[in-house]
Amino acid sequence: MPSLNTVHECFKFNGEHYGFRDLKTLALHLIKTEEYYKKDIGEFLYQWQDTSNTIALKTSGSTGTPKTIVIKKQAMVNSAIATGIHFNLQPGSTALLCLPAHYIAGKMMLVRALVLGLEMDSIEPKSNLQIDLEKQYHFTAMVPLQLEKNEDKLKAIKTVIVGGAKVSSALNSKLKELKTTIFETYGMTETVSHIAVKQLNNTTKNNSFKTLPNIKITQDDRGCLIVDAPRVSTAVIITNDVVKLLSENEFEWIGRADTIINSGGIKIFPEQVENLLSGKISNRFFIASEEDETLGERVILIIEGEENDLDISLFNTLDSYSKPKKTYYLSNFVETTSGKIQRKKTLQLLKK
Known part of the structure; x- marks a missing residue:
């Protein structure tokens, strides 16, 4: 299991190698820049290299009052490893950070790079992304709006995971023609990013979410999903998401119980x-x-x-x-x- 006090030897950020001892210098440099998204990256990296074993995260507040929760850094490492296994991310694989590091999705892209040894480039996390089409990336994460606004640029990326909101059927139909493989994710801040993914294109399989390794799912009497993910959360999480269980590691999302x-x-x-x-x-x-x-x-x-x-x-x-x-x-x-x-x-x- 990777230590919290090490960085994979293959890790690169914007073309430069950084070890664990270099993270503080990089973080302070980014914090001092004027670009807001670089400050967010710097602040997270500064927290990552400090002596604390936990980190405070803010929930989005889309279905309730925003709150701050405390997550163990080891849980973030475990989540990164599970994603790496599922998507076959290897040391030296290239990744693009185009989400704000202020929220869990952006933070987890950074943790994946640090833990798995990815070569990561960062760009401003806006709707119309300035992706360098001369480069080829193995992996990135986006929100649906970015996916929709940058269809013509996705040829530079092999695999995209999309979350933060549901992918509409209209957008889904547009993705069918793309060579880039797109996965919709299911998760929340409390589960340290996604715990299940659904492939949207380049597949003939059924349209359902499949859990990552070491995730157990059940339902309560409302038909809502219960997530038992001991490697990323010490508590069993009872959601408000009504689902149809297809197997012990597969489900269809139906809607929110509170709507x-x-x-x-x-x-x-x-x-x-x-x-x-x-x-x-x-x-x-x-x-x-x-x-x-x-x-x-x-x-x-x-x-x-x-x-x-x-x-x-x-x-x-x-x-x-x-x-x-x-x-x-x-x-x-x-x-x-x-x-x-x-x-x-x-x-x-x-x-x-």
Whole structure:
């Protein structure tokens, strides 16, 4: 098992070799730069080389109040090793850091490079990425928006893992033509990045998540996923994600238990309706509910932007219960600092 006080001899950052003793110098140099994303990298590297065995991480707050949790550095090492095994990352494999190191996904890209001996380049983590197409990368992590905005640049990357939000069916269909292999990830800050992945293209296998090594999954009485991952979390994690278990290491994600709509006794998962509408509405949107005297709850559609005449034929793929009974427009959605839509806070804007 790799020690926390060592860095793999093959590790490179932006073309330069760094050992464990060099990390502090590199970290201080990055912290002093004016570019915000380099400061985040520097601050994490500084924490990584200090004497503490733990590190404080902030959750995104997309489904609740953001909070700070303390994770063991060894858990991050264990997670990096599991990812390396699954994706066959070898010492000297090239990697691209294009996510902010302020959050777990970006931090874990750095840990993978340090532990596995990857040659990592970093670029500004924005929507339209400045990827050097003269280079070839074995591995990177992105959010769906980056994937969508940089389709033409993905030829420089062999494997991309995507997380932070669900990949829409519209985007998924575009990925089928790419030679780059794309994997959707399932995980959270509490599980130290992903604990399961789903291959989206270049495969004939079924469309389900498969867990990484040493992960046990079960369900509670709500049908929600329970994750037992002793190498990355000392506590068993009970999620709010309703799933269908296919085997002891495979599941299909259905939706969030805390967003289920009960309309006339019919349970509707907003995420499934959104998936059917993806690509048909140009602006950002989400499905929610409001009180209804007859149905108890009725489905509504919230669209970001100016009000316009919506073509109701786009609802033809939905059953009668799932069709939005009313459409609302808001100029701007409420977001987390990482860009995820905060649904509950956004809905509160309708009451003002």
